[in-house]
Amino acid sequence: xxxxxxxxxxxxxxxxxxxxxxxxxxxxxxxxxxxxxxxxxxxxxxxxxxxxxxxxxxxxxxxxxxxxxxxxxxxxxxxxxxxxxxxxxxxxxxxxxxxxxxxxxxxxxxxxxxxxxxxxxxxxxxxxxxxxxxxxxxxxxxxxxxxxxxxxx
DNA sequence: GCCAACGTTGGC
DNA sequence: GCCAACGTTGGC
Numbered sequence: 001x002x003x004x005x006x007x008x009x010x011x012x013x014x015x016x017x018x019x020x021x022x023x024x025x026x027x028x029x030x031x032x033x034x035x036x037x038x039x040x041x042x043x044x045x046x047x048x049x050x051x052x053x054x055x056x057x058x059x060x061x062x063x064x065x066x067x068x069x070x071x072x073x074x075x076x077x078x079x080x081x082x083x084x085x086x087x088x089x090x091x092x093x094x095x096x097x098x099x100x101x102x103x104x105x106x107x108x109x110x111x112x113x114x115x116x117x118x119x120x121x122x123x124x125x126x127x128x129x130x131x132x133x134x135x136x137x138x139x140x141x142x143x144x145x146x147x148x149x150x151x152x153x
Numbered sequence: 154g155c156c157a158a159c160g161t162t163g164g165c
Numbered sequence: 166g167c168c169a170a171c172g173t174t175g176g177c
Contacts, residue, residue, distance in 0.1 A: 007174095007175090009175090033173095055174080055175055055176085056175055056176080057175095060175075060176070114176080132174095134173080134174045134175070136174085
């Protein structure tokens, strides 16, 4: 079992939106970064736990927990010229971009703001708080995951 | 809205 | 294969 963090802009798609989805599940489309794709494609397994992080928010921070509900498959939004995430590089017979499905598990009773994550000694090593890290899908250590869950209670 | 950091693109 | 230009991310 692995642990992850995914980012979304809540004015675009928040954890509440995820909770309102049919079956509380959505496909995590639109990732157009190779490193993030590789994590999803190669390492994310069914049932892995995922922190749902709100970026570009006031305040930014960890909003809750979800889990991988379907392992990597082609991101069909890349095939649609009308879609905002359309990418002509990705062909149906050789898809360039992949996505997973994620399912809502719980919303934290309080949002864990980024500055608390930054100032927590146990979380200093997280990629999230490394300068200039813009990955939208990143691995998290088990103890880091558990620490954030504890902070969100 | 600004801007630093960093990934991607494309000319050479 | 280098690297400048450009686009995107995301905190502030």
